[in-house]
């Protein structure tokens with residue numbers, strides 16, 4: 001029996017709403033007669049706005065409440081930024097589709113300077129992400145990195161109000177919200193690697209909902225699915241979430257091959273281990289795991305252990 005109304009759970013930030021509306025639009029276009037309704041929800045990550053994410057800790061800050069509601073039957077699917085999803089999905093739920101990723105990278109937005117290189121000594125740069133902090137400090141230890149929480153709109157407002165010299169945000173979020181013209185510079189990948197899954201959307205459903213899973217399969221982008229598999233396998237191995245400074249980016253290189261690049265860094269950027277690995281796309285997860293092991297061996301493991309000790313104090 002086919003249900004003709006699908007309830008989509010989403011957070012209520014402008015970016016989350018854009019993403020949920022996007023999925024709703026594609027579903028209704030694909031299945032005329034089908035209706036999708038949005039159910040707006042609040043997660044722990046939306047409520048705690050004064051503390052840096054890395055200090056709140058815990059996994060699934062932006063996903064847990066939606067997942068509980070889906071298990072209860074209050075929503076049929078949830079739309080998430082893939083990068084907000086922990087590597088382990090709760091029992092009974094599954095990522096049923098991953099959409100095409102267009103913009104994996106990070107951008108600098110500044111009202112005063114035209115490029116990252118142009119930032120003067122001691123410039124104040126806003127980001128709450130340890131991954132961004134560590135990689136930027138590695139190349140520019142003189143920078144003062146200050147916390148910058150809140151959704152994309154809030155962060156752009158704070159750029160002006162709190163006189164940051166520059167702030168760093170995901171390109172994808174800025175473009176989706178129509179702020180592409182605010183981007184001062186897309187930061188080069190050889191300087192900063194993105195978060196796992198950055199730029200892709202994940203659509204989560206109940207594992208048992210075979211009919212719905214079949215219906216949304218068309219949203220999958222095969223290339224992005226492979227890249228995400230490699231990146232998430234990497235993350236699962238280093239067990240980090242957004243609490244530790246790790247970055248990883250997989251992309252197709254030559255025919256049939258996938259190139260995975262990753263980094264593990266200390267929070268102050270002093271130590272940074274980065275490497276890359278290529279292989280068949282069909283072995284995406286193996287590539288991600290192998291690269292993780294290599295970086296852990298190079299010195300990444302001791303960094304993660306130190307951070308773990310600090311967090312448990």
Ligand SMILES: NCc1[nH]cc(CCC(=O)O)c1CC(=O)O
Nearest residue numbers: 081083169170172173198199200
């Ligand atoms: N951390 C919040 C978050 N989660 C997903 C995105 C951007 C969109 C995406 O990566 O798909 C953002 C904003 C940002 O990091 O600037």
